[in-house]
Amino acid sequence: MADTDLTRLTLTRLTQLLAAGEASPAEVLEAHLTRIDTLNPGLTAVVSLDAGAARARAAAPAWPGPLHGVPLTLKDAIDVAGLRTTIGTVELDHVARTDSAVAARLRAGGANLVGHTNVAAWLADHQSANPVFGRTANPWDQELTAGGSSGGAAAAVAAGLTPGEIGSDLVGSLRQPAAFCGVYALKPTEHRVPLTGFFSVPGGGPRPVRIMGCLGPIARGLDDLELLLSLVAGPDGDDGDVAPVPWSPRPAVAPSSLRLAVAPTIPGAPVASVLSDRVRQVADAVADAGGQVEEALPEVAWDEQLALFGELVLTLTSVFAPGDGPAPTLAWYLDALSRRDRLIAAWERFFARYDALLMPPAATLAYPHCAPGTPLSVDGVEVPYHEQGFVFAPTSLTGLPGLVLPAGSAADGLPVGVQLVGPRWSESTLLAIGRGLEAAGVLPGFRWPPVGVE
Template sequence: MAELAAPDVLRATDALAGAGALDIAAAIARGETSAREQCSQAIARIEALDGPVNAVVVRDFERALEAADRADQAVARGERRPLLGVPMTVKEAFDVAGLPTSWGLEEGRGCIADSDAVAVQRLKAAGAVILGKTNVAPGLGDWQSDNAVYGRTANPWDLSRTPGGSSGGSAAALAANMVPLEIGSDIGGSIRVPSSFCGVWGHKPSYGIVDVYGHRYPGSDGAPQPLGVVGPMARNAADLAAALDVIIDAPLDRPGPLDPGSKQLLLLDAHPCAPLDPEIRAALDRAERAALAQGMDVVRSSELLPDLHAQHRAFCKMLAITFARGAPAPDGRAASLADWFELLDAQARNRRMWSRLFDSFDAVLMPANVVPAFPHRDDPYDARRMTVAGQDVPYDTQLVWAGVATWPGLPATTFPAATTADGLPIGLQVMTDFRDDHRAILIADLLHGALP
């Protein structure tokens, strides 16, 4: 990791630096520390570490300390909540009353939220203390977090590289140990790619299980975005699962303890629409060996697998319509209502195909992206190309592995799995059936624990 060492005084006094959210909440509940102390130490870490990273771009420290005091009062009254007193940040795209929500866009610079997003409300109700907001890609539409409002966020592992986008500030803040928990959003890998690039955990929930109100394009009224979801980011699987339970609309089933010997995994290491970086392929091979050593059954092909090429084309078409918000495409043609309903039908058929596959498999293991974290880019988005496994490909090739789970609306958990020869993190993702989110997190944790 790039040199981001905090002053010695921080290391000497911040005993829970690097601890998970649940560990911090438990320590506060036991009286071993306080919410104010944890909030103050998180603020000190941000002030000491964030300069070269530029992750926490909207800071609300005074109100956070007041919220921490209220949390300590609640603890003293005997209250116990999942995240009581835990300091955290949220992606800039979420409304937090009194703070700007610009999505990194100049035209959104003056948008000040008058209420909290639903996910933020639920986190606060669980006791979380919101320190501020983290940087994003402009309009949430890039795998970099670099915009005209807040500037560029760097990857803590290598400041010359992107932390990913659009939840890049979220992943960077976690990776640099500034906070233990974050909340992001994902439509084209915006949780999973930054998690992979920064070596943290991220979960893209099943579509529709988390109320997205308050995560809205500046000036819009907050109608749910097709394909888009809101999900947690953390430094371990337990925190990821706990935060998911806090923000979901209704409880999800939790599988019991998993027996590795009974697990059937489908491993995907090739996609017809994109090459794959050799070091990511090696990480998949390594994960397969670890899974087999645990007694899992792993196969690399299945006749049940949907047509990934057709699925990707349909996903990109729906994504383009969604981002254009009805405006004509570059060729001047606007999608018709018939086009849209045809896509919805194709999407429903695709989800049923995956459901049949999950009758035979517990999960699918696959890459989170085609490459690890890449150097910052300044060239115009539409002109960007990239080299993957020696091949020149479009920049948007990075949508390929994200779309496998996004198009059918399925849950996917990204977990740290390896590092490159240059020391950069590599994350892989585990996808499961619709509303089987906790199984995705559990199997990801099982694989992570099996890796050397």
């Protein structure tokens, strides 16, 4: 097959070709390396590329495992043995001696790990720029951000530089970039995927983020998300927080059988009307197909929920580098966890009535590169920069899975997405619902970006 054809195939289709001997790992790798050489200078999506080692591995006579030698990249915070990892900082720049749990499992599954993708410095911004590698551009328009902190991952997948990725999400870091770049992302249930070897601190040290944060896949298709998540999920013997919940695939769920809650907006969170309108349009299509659709959200104190999320994020990310003011006490933290437990229970009761919640995938469409902290315009209203994270707060706080799917384009041609959220451990159900919505024509699937790619 032509190189350009190979880079335009989904991960699942590539594995089929490789398994059948219709393409070789070396051919697939060279196709992607050529595309990286051509497009990455304008995107800065792939970093720390090790083409030589990847070529040596691709020449192996056999590639066992379901990935059969497919080249993949990983977010530049996930350790890959022998590969430079920076987390977008000079302070954490290192060459990993061992694989993270995710890297080890993907290698065991047959992946050829070729490099990292760019991130926000310290993974702490909604745009992906850092002093080590610079700024990632959006393949739909290089004057726009690809989002953050998994912006390099989303841009690389959208541009065909890699067929799939694993990124991280604490405050929408998987979901916002996927929506901005027009690809799929699945934020799994908290503690579904081991964090071993993620955000490693040179010299070791305790891991501060023990709740809410997670690792999950980005890809150009629903089957690809499922394949990747099925390979990396489950206990690894080191991350003791990961639950032994089995992965159980489900067939497509038709819109006519859905019980769908809908939230075009989220209390206290700015959301652009183009996104809330698209949520309503998808909900209307499900209702027209015979599904049960109702605008509904859990009955919780939304101000308290948002405040608790912000307090916990600040505590987790600063506990070993405290700023001004007194450090939180253990008593405060235990009380915060108790309040979080009550909110988790409220969401579980809510999902007893619904299969999923349809909601926006981000606060805005992709916006022009700007300095962090610059106010954003949402429907002509100036909004504080940090408030773009508010739309993710309820589901991140409660550890719920969220699936972002492409949902067409806005009037200016930029990608628009929607998000499906479900109860804990319902990833396979969310994927099944997504398949049903696409099979019925409610959602259009992935589109290739035209700017700088074709």
